[in-house]
Amino acid sequence: MRITKLLKALIPPPQWRFLVIILVGIGVGLLLLTLHLARATSYLSDNPAACVNCHVMAPYYATWERGSHGRVATCNDCHIPHDNIVNTYLFKAMDGMRHSYVFTFRLEPQVIRIKQAGKDAVQQNCIRCHQNVIHPISLRAISGQIIQGEGDGYCWDCHRETPHGRVNSLTSAPYARVPKLSSPIPSWMEETLGIKKLK
Numbered sequence: 001m002r003i004t005k006l007l008k009a010l011i012p013p014p015q016w017r018f019l020v021i022i023l024v025g026i027g028v029g030l031l032l033l034t035l036h037l038a039r040a041t042s043y044l045s046d047n048p049a050a051c052v053n054c055h056v057m058a059p060y061y062a063t064w065e066r067g068s069h070g071r072v073a074t075c076n077d078c079h080i081p082h083d084n085i086v087n088t089y090l091f092k093a094m095d096g097m098r099h100s101y102v103f104t105f106r107l108e109p110q111v112i113r114i115k116q117a118g119k120d121a122v123q124q125n126c127i128r129c130h131q132n133v134i135h136p137i138s139l140r141a142i143s144g145q146i147i148q149g150e151g152d153g154y155c156w157d158c159h160r161e162t163p164h165g166r167v168n169s170l171t172s173a174p175y176a177r178v179p180k181l182s183s184p185i186p187s188w189m190e191e192t193l194g195i196k197k198l199k
Helices: 002-010 014-037 040-044 048-053 055-066 075-079 085-104 116-130 136-142 187-193
Strands: none
Touching: 014 040, 040 048, 048 055, 075 116, 085 116
């Protein structure tokens, strides 16, 4: 009964229905266009090429691909928590929203610094993947427990070349070979409008 009342309250009066349908259609169309141009669905996969949708990630992609981790791990294997499926997709969603805000409004820094949540995820994934080769004393030290008065640290405090090398900015790898982005214009529209593809 309440649902019926709610639906009736949401339906516009007959003289406004056509205009409301047009406006809703335009809104949905703009939303779908934005999702297409932003390549939003590519972020649902584990394909590292999705990270290169933003040009500032090119040197990180190139150094990962040519490093030791490029053969055995994807970006998500290291940068996303894997403790449970809900946490994984919640982290991806929150990180994705922050990235889309930063890149949409051109607020990206020249030197990218990992946030604390990202550091924690990477640290846990280092331990998860390499636990069979980490000495128990080292494992206690990097997991935050103080041993013999030494403070805790991160794996990359010692292994700072892994997996991205000494990448510091966009200019550190200006000629990095990365996957080319496909045209945001659908091929049927390019053919219809006679748009020539850039090579």
